[in-house]
Amino acid sequence: QVQLVQSGAEVKLPGASVRVSCKASGYGFTSHAFDWVRQAPGQGLEWMGWMNPENGNTDYAQKFQGRLTLTRDTSISTTYMELTGLRSDDTAVYYCARGVYDSGNGQYYFDYWGQGTLVTVSS
Amino acid sequence: SYELTQPPSVSVSPGQTAIITCSGDKLGNQYTSWYQKKPGQSPLLVIFQDTMRPSGIPDRFSGSNSGNTATLTIAGTQPMDEADYFCQAWDGNIVFGTGTSVTVL
Numbered sequence: 001q002v003q004l005v006q007s008g009a010e011v012k013l014p015g016a017s018v019r020v021s022c023k024a025s026g027y028g029f030t031s032h033a034f035d036w037v038r039q040a041p042g043q044g045l046e047w048m049g050w051m052n053p054e055n056g057n058t059d060y061a062q063k064f065q066g067r068l069t070l071t072r073d074t075s076i077s078t079t080y081m082e083l084t085g086l087r088s089d090d091t092a093v094y095y096c097a098r099g100v101y102d103s104g105n106g107q108y109y110f111d112y113w114g115q116g117t118l119v120t121v122s123s
Numbered sequence: 124s125y126e127l128t129q130p131p132s133v134s135v136s137p138g139q140t141a142i143i144t145c146s147g148d149k150l151g152n153q154y155t156s157w158y159q160k161k162p163g164q165s166p167l168l169v170i171f172q173d174t175m176r177p178s179g180i181p182d183r184f185s186g187s188n189s190g191n192t193a194t195l196t197i198a199g200t201q202p203m204d205e206a207d208y209f210c211q212a213w214d215g216n217i218v219f220g221t222g223t224s225v226t227v228l
Binding site: 035037046050062095109110111113 | 160219221
């Protein structure tokens with residue numbers, strides 16, 4: 001069965017960087033895109049960026065341009081999200097999600113999600 | 124940037140119908156998906172392509188989309204359906220709705 005397993009919770013100081021991993025299993029790693037979505041306490045879902053694991057192409061939400069980097073290691077079916085220059089308002093649960101792109105219908109949605117990784121930014 | 128607006132909260136009695144709306148400019152021209160989010164759990168896809176249910180999602184969940192509004196309907200709402208619900212669309216960028224908290228009283 002499809003599974004996305006993320007790395008554990010992190011506590012970081014303001015200004016630091018964090019890297020969260022997401023290991024995929026149960027399907028072909030390069031067959032679907034990976035997206036990262038976060039949810040701050042009491043807030044909604046916020047899309048951060050997207051990566052094509054086949055060629056490493058990425059696209060980031062404008063809000064995260066310059067701070068967010070998505071990478072992957074195809075040999076271990078793992079994708080990574082690195083966020084730099086952390087601030088207190090980056091405290092959130094970060095999710096990886098498997099993207100389903102239907103070019104014929106012009107739709108994109110997420111059918112499987114990781115369990116989430118809590119990142120706390122505090123001095 | 125494109126925005127999707129949902130009512131902050133919806134209350135429903137057990138067994139009744141919950142209707143959650145998602146409004147955006149010409150939203151009917153795009154496909155909408157819906158996710159259920161319970162505290163401490165990952166989001167769960169309940170509707171994609173406006174009306175389609177993934178395998179394992181009960182048929183009490185249904186969706187529609189026309190004009191500027193997409194709608195998620197939960198018929199015969201059960202206490203286990205109490206959660207936050209988010210709509211999502213794609214116009215070249217992923218957009219999530221503001222979220223609706225469904226309370227089953």
